[in-house]
Ligand code: MF3
C-alpha cells in the first residue's frame with residue numbers, strides 16, 4: 718500500500734478527528750483515580766467518543782473487544798478493559814484511543830500515574846513523552862522517516878530504557894493503520910522521504926527494563942518480558958514543509974496548564 722498524501726479537505730477532517738480525541742483523553746484524565754476499574758475507563762471513553770458523533774476506531778478492530786486500550790504497569794499496550802481490574806494508588810496506566818470522524822481516524826495514547834507514583838515510574842512516563850518530541854523534531858518534509866525512529870530510540874536508550882521493537886507507529890487516514898510502519902529505534906536504512914500531507918501516528922512504547930515483550934493468553938495484552946513497567950505516548954501528526962502539526966495535541970483544550978502538559 719502506498720503512503721497517502723491527504724488533501725486540504727481530508728486534513729481538515731483529520732484535524733477535527735484529532736481535536737475530538739484530545740477531548741476524549743482530557744475527559745478520561747479527569748476521572749482517573751484509585752478504586753475505578755479499567756472497564757469504567759472504557760465505558761466513559763466510548764460515551765464521550767459517541768457524544769461527538771464519532772465511532773471508536775478500536776472497537777471490533779481485528780476483533781479487539783473495547784473502545785479504549787487500558788494497559789496497567791507492566792502491560793505495554795492493548796490491555797483489555799475489565800470490570801474486575803481495579804486501579805490502585807501507585808499504578809501507572811496507559812490509555813490508547815482512536816476515533817473515526819466522517820471516515821477519518823485519529824489515534825493517540827497517554828500514560829498517567831494513579832495517585833502518588835514512584836520516582837522511577839514518573840521518570841519513565843516523562844522520558845517516553847520526551848522521546849516522542851525528540852522524534853518529531855525530524856518530522857518535516859525532506860527528512861527521512863527513520864530519522865524520527867532513530868531519534869526516539871536514541872533518546873530512550875541513552876537514558877537506560879528498553880525500546881519496544883515488536884510494535885510500531887503507522888500511517889493513518891481512512892484506515893487506522895496505513896503505510897508506512899514507523900519503528901521506534903534506529904534502522905539500517907533511511908526510510909521513505911517525508912512529504913507534506915502525510916499523516917502519521919508516532920507512538921513510542923518504552924520499558925523501564927528490557928525491550929522484550931510477550932503476548933498474554935488473551936492474544937491482545939502485550940507485557941514486558943521482565944515485567945518491568947512500560948509507558949506509551951502517541952499523537953497523530955501532519956507532515957508539513959515546516960514544523961509538524963500535532964492533530965491530537967492542539968493545546969486548545971481546557972487542561973493545558975504548565976504542569977499538565979500531557
Ligand atoms: N494505537 C494502537 C495501534 O496503533 C491501536 C490499538 S489496536 C486495536 O496499534 F486493535 F486495539 F485497536
Ligand code: CO
Pocket residue numbers: 824825886887918920951
Ligand atoms: Co497507533
